[in-house]
Amino acid sequence: MNTVIRHIFTAVLLGFILTFIVTVVTLFVFVDDWSLIAGAKVGEVNYLVVLFGIPIVGGLIIGIVTGTYWQQRLRHIEKQMDELLKGRKVKAASEFKEIKKIETFLIEIQEKIRDQTEAAQRLATDRATEREKSLQEVVVQERNRLARELHDSVSQQLFAASMMMSAINEENTSTPVRKQLHLVENMIQQSQMEMRALLLHLRPVALKGKSLHEGIKELLLELTEKVPMKITWKIEAFHLDKGVEDQLFRVTQESVSNTLRHSKATNLEVILMERDETVILRVVDNGIGFNIDTVKTNSYGLQNMRERAFEIGGSFKIISIPGEGTRMEIKVPNLGKEGEHHD
Secondary structure, three states, X not given: OOHHHHHHHHHHHHHHHHHHHHHHHHHHHHOOOHHHHHHOEEOOEEHHHHHHHHHHHHHHHHHHHHHHHHHHHHHHXXXXXXXXXXXXXXXXXXXXXXXXXXXXXXXXXXXXHHHHHHHHHHHHHHHHHHHHHHOOHHHHHHHHHHHHHHHHHXXXXXXXXXXXXXXXXXXXXXXXXXXXXXXXXXXXXXXXXXXXXXXXXXXXXXOOOOOXXXXXXXXXXXXXXXXXXXXXXXXXXXXXXXXHHHHHHHHHHHHXXXXXXXXXXXXXXXXXXXXXXXXXXXXXXXXXXXXXXXXOOOOHHHHHHHHHHHHOOOEEEEEEEOOOEEEEEEEEEOOOOOOOOOO
């Protein structure tokens, strides 16, 4: 029930009760003949109408005034809660004592959430440092060896097969055969995309001394030379804790790899920026999209990206419409100490 309506109903009901009690007491104590009251008039209006009209009018006025007052206060609290939910700073701006107390509690809750997020990011940084220190050289060498061999053998053979199929298709061949050859050529090209996505997974995932914007730019520049896809980016440089950078870079690799393997997209856009102490990572493609309700429950890749975002105190959102593409977005509070931007 609406706040104003509820206050009106309460005020009218209370007015009726008080009027009824006062009327009954007055009749029993001071009046012997009740019929005189029923026939009495105030001006041209029956006395009973006036008697019961007063609580209605009074209740409406009181209900509207008090209901409007509390509705405004509740909307103010609702707005502050929305600011807290969105990660924005809650400010104690109310002049009313009751609301100020609630705002104080909200500010304390926000500080606790901020402290927990800082602790989570510090933990992620410590874990990233420990992972780099404990990483065995033999594992890195094996990954590099496998990626190199796949690139030098299977990838090169797929490329050569694709070129041969293109040359064959240019010759004058019967229509049925040409359709089959085009189908084979498309299969080879898809295999090439799958291979490039696999190589993207096999390459070292640590930034290895690079900043986040340097690592993402290097990744995208390499892809522009190898995949038949228009790749654009808007990458800003700013300071981030190492653990946060490491996780965001891994999410970028995962998201780009998913685009190469599944989206059949012709355009890919990557955005990394900071607004209002919040880091925003966005990956958008114009591919075939998918049904989120069907995929998100059994997709290891999506679950992995979501967990990485939550691990550093961020939020993860993915929007995909079949036939219209996919948009992945992560927002992370930048709570690291202000430092010089990486060059």
